[in-house]
Each structure stands twice: as structure tokens, then as C-alpha cells.
Amino acid sequence: MKRLPKTFGCPVELSVQVLGGKWKPVILARLKDGPLRYGELRRLIPQISDKVLTERLADLQQAGLVERDADGGGGYGLSMRGASLRPVLQSLYDWGTAQAGEMGAVIRAGR
């Protein structure tokens, strides 16, 4: 597991550093309901390029949040540590859902 021997001003700063960036929370949220193969992730997040998806999956594995699926299927799934993010991912999902209408944003039907 990657260590961050660093001082943070508050716990939220640490969380944001680990989760930071545009795509990591989106990828993790997709894996929240179960492991997915690379091609499935690619299809569910079509705006992400292959290069960026590959890089972010490597980042997430290095951070100990995502593991290759152990059953030999070759997919990606949340590690135990990644699973501890469920409350964060769920609250981001719920807030986005509630705000979409209010903000005039459209969420494409997914999954």
C-alpha cells in the first residue's frame, strides 16, 4: 500500500488528495456495485480516453483502492480499502442525482 508520510491540515484534504482528479471518483463509483472488465468500464465512461482510463486504473491500484479481480476474469474491483469509500461514493452519487434537475443537467441512463 502506498504511504503518504505527510501532514495534512484536515482529514478532507487527505481524502481529496487520494481521490483527486476528475475521473477517479467516477471509476470507483462504477466499481462500487461489483467488478467490471476494462471494456465494460470503457463503455460506461465513454468520455474518458483509453490512455487516461489505463493511467487512472494504475493510480487506483497503486493507492490500494482497486484490485484485479481474483476470480481470473481479469476485471477490476474495489479492494477492501476501496470498499471503505462506499459512503463517500454513495453521498457523491446521491448529491449529483438531487442536483441534476435543479442545475438543468442531464444524467445519461447508464449501466
Added chain:
Amino acid sequence: MKRLPKTFGCPVELSVQVLGGKWKPVILARLKDGPLRYGELRRLIPQISDKVLTERLADLQQAGLVERDADGGGGYGLSMRGASLRPVLQSLYDWGTAQAGEMGAVIRAGR
């Protein structure tokens, strides 16, 4: 309120776009417990520059998440919409707190 007439692949993408960046969730988390004056925010988040704190507070006001304190104190506080982020901010706080020890990170005593 700023509108995002845009299509998102999932609700988490919308949330990340609104909250995105290193400092917005940190500022919002500091305001979660009540309004603060600019100087108090500055002291609680010493790593942020004046330029960036001023810009992020403007962004957060434009997004309708933060309001100037109505009691004339001149501070900043969460709007109703900002307050709807409490579950997100709390889950980020809780996860950061739980992970700090495991990751060898130190959270400075604050507030």
C-alpha cells in the same frame, strides 16, 4: 445560481465537476460547522494562498454553495444548497480520519 446545461455520464461526474479541485471541498468542510470570516479561513487553511482562497470563494459563491454571512459579520457560510453537501463533506472527513493512521499521514490539530 449557475446552470450547467450539460450531459453527464453519471451523477458522480456532476458532483465532481461542481466540487472539483483541491481546495473547494476543504473550504466547504471548514464552513460546515458555521460561518467563518476570511481571516479565520486563511488561518485554518494556511497552505492556501490569498489569491487561490479568494478565487475559490468566488467560485463557490457563483456555484451557489457559499453565501456572505447575512448577519453583517462579513463572513462566509454555506448556503442552503451548500448545506445539502453535508453528507458528502462528512463522509470525506470520516474517511480521511480513518485512513490517516493507516497511511502514515498526520492530521494537524485544527480549529
